[in-house]
Amino acid sequence: MTTPTELRDLAQRLLTYEAHAGMTSESVASAILRVYEKLRHGLGEVAGTAGFQSLASRALALARTEVPGLGVARIAADGSLHGLGEIEHQMHTDKDRPDESPACDGGIILIARLLSLLLLFLGEALTLSLLRVTWPGAALDDCSSENGRKA
Numbered sequence: 001m002t003t004p005t006e007l008r009d010l011a012q013r014l015l016t017y018e019a020h021a022g023m024t025s026e027s028v029a030s031a032i033l034r035v036y037e038k039l040r041h042g043l044g045e046v047a048g049t050a051g052f053q054s055l056a057s058r059a060l061a062l063a064r065t066e067v068p069g070l071g072v073a074r075i076a077a078d079g080s081l082h083g084l085g086e087i088e089h090q091m092h093t094d095k096d097r098p099d100e101s102p103a104c105d106g107g108i109i110l111i112a113r114l115l116s117l118l119l120l121f122l123g124e125a126l127t128l129s130l131l132r133v134t135w136p137g138a139a140l141d142d143c144s145s146e147n148g149r150k151a
Helices: 005-021 028-066 068-072 084-090 102-122 124-134
Strands: none
Touching (some): 005 028, 028 084, 028 102, 028 124, 068 102
16 A cells, blocks of 8 residues: 555645744754644644544554554654654665655655545545644645545
């Protein structure tokens, strides 16, 4: 099972947006964690802590099938994500191409999997509404859902 291209693209856009919004000296894992935490906060208001923790745990399990290095990552009972920094330290990162680091690849797939579950359980309209409220300046209008419909 692979992550749909449209959701990977959306995850990449959110990570890029957060990377540019943050400090340039921050690690890739920092941008991934900011995206994840914003999703956790936004969805936590709708689904509660347990609901988000359940979705995030499933998204992580699905992402691990594509990126085994995510085995060190874990979702805590409060839904927070731990262990992404360890991926950066354990795996060799190509300094000339930081967007292709193992942490970035794993982060993109994890966020894409989480977005996929949000689309499945919340539907396209509510998911996009959540994303637009969370990232009002991000380019989200040209995103497509898994079903190939314009989002």
